[in-house]
Amino acid sequence: MTAIQIAPSILSADFCNLERDLNRIANADLVHVDVMDHHFVPNLTMGEPIVKRICEVSPIPADVHLMIEDPDRWAPEFAKLGAKSVTFHMGATHAPVRLARQLHDMGCEACFAVRPAEPVEPIFDILEEFDTILIMTVEPGFGGQKFLSNQMDKVRRLRDEITRRGLKTNIQVDGGVSPKTAATVAEAGANILVAGSAVYGAEDPAQAIEQIREAAQAAYRD
Numbered sequence: 001m002t003a004i005q006i007a008p009s010i011l012s013a014d015f016c017n018l019e020r021d022l023n024r025i026a027n028a029d030l031v032h033v034d035v036m037d038h039h040f041v042p043n044l045t046m047g048e049p050i051v052k053r054i055c056e057v058s059p060i061p062a063d064v065h066l067m068i069e070d071p072d073r074w075a076p077e078f079a080k081l082g083a084k085s086v087t088f089h090m091g092a093t094h095a096p097v098r099l100a101r102q103l104h105d106m107g108c109e110a111c112f113a114v115r116p117a118e119p120v121e122p123i124f125d126i127l128e129e130f131d132t133i134l135i136m137t138v139e140p141g142f143g144g145q146k147f148l149s150n151q152m153d154k155v156r157r158l159r160d161e162i163t164r165r166g167l168k169t170n171i172q173v174d175g176g177v178s179p180k181t182a183a184t185v186a187e188a189g190a191n192i193l194v195a196g197s198a199v200y201g202a203e204d205p206a207q208a209i210e211q212i213r214e215a216a217q218a219a220y221r222d
C-alpha cells in the first residue's frame, strides 16, 4: 500500500525563525520549499543561500518547488544543494525530459507541475521520466488560497493512467490542503499532500500534520 506523505510548506513559517519552525514539523515526510522569482509568479520568496541552509539543518528531506522562469538553467543548482526532489513547471521548462534526466543523474528526484488551467494529458507520453507529478490546487504564487476542487478530475485521470500502466509515480497536490480537504485529494488519488497555512496556522503544527495524514490515509485508494 502506498504511504501517504505530508509535506508542510515553509512559505507559511516565520522566516525569522526558520530553524525553530523546521523542528516543529519533524513528524512530516518532506519539507516543501517554495522558490518564487517575481516573474513566473507575482511573488518573490527565497533562493539558493536559504535553500542551502534549509537542506543543512532540516531533520527531513527538502522538496523544492520552483516557480521560476528558466528552470532548465536553475533546477540543477538546487539539486546540488541536496534537495531530495526538485519540481519545475510545465509552463516554464523548455526540455522537461532532458531536465528530469539531468536531475536523476545528480541523484535528485524530478517532479513536473501543472497549473490549474493546464491539462495533464500532454505529460502521459513522458510519465516514466518523473518520480512525481504535481497538480496545483491553487494558482501558484501565494499561500493561504482557497482549494480548487475542480482539479480533482485531473488527479483521477492521472491516477487511472498511472495504475493502468503499472507505474509507481507519485501524485502531489499543493494549495489549500487542510484536514478538511485531505480526504478529497486522497480519494482522488493524490499521495503527497503539501500544506502550508493549515500546518503553520495551527496551534500545534505537528498535530495538524497528523490530522491531515489520518484523513488522507483513510480515504486513499491504492
Ligand SMILES: O=C(CO)[C@H](O)[C@H](O)COP(=O)(O)O
Binding pocket: 009, 011, 012, 032, 034, 065, 067, 138, 139, 140, 141, 142, 143, 144, 145, 174, 175, 176, 177, 194, 195, 196, 197, 198
Ligand atoms: O506552491 C505554493 C503556492 O504557490 C504553496 O506550496 C502552497 O500555496 C501552500 O500553501 P497553502 O497550503 O497555504 O495553500
Ligand SMILES: [Fe+2]
Binding pocket: 009, 032, 033, 034, 065, 174, 194
Ligand atoms: Fe508549493
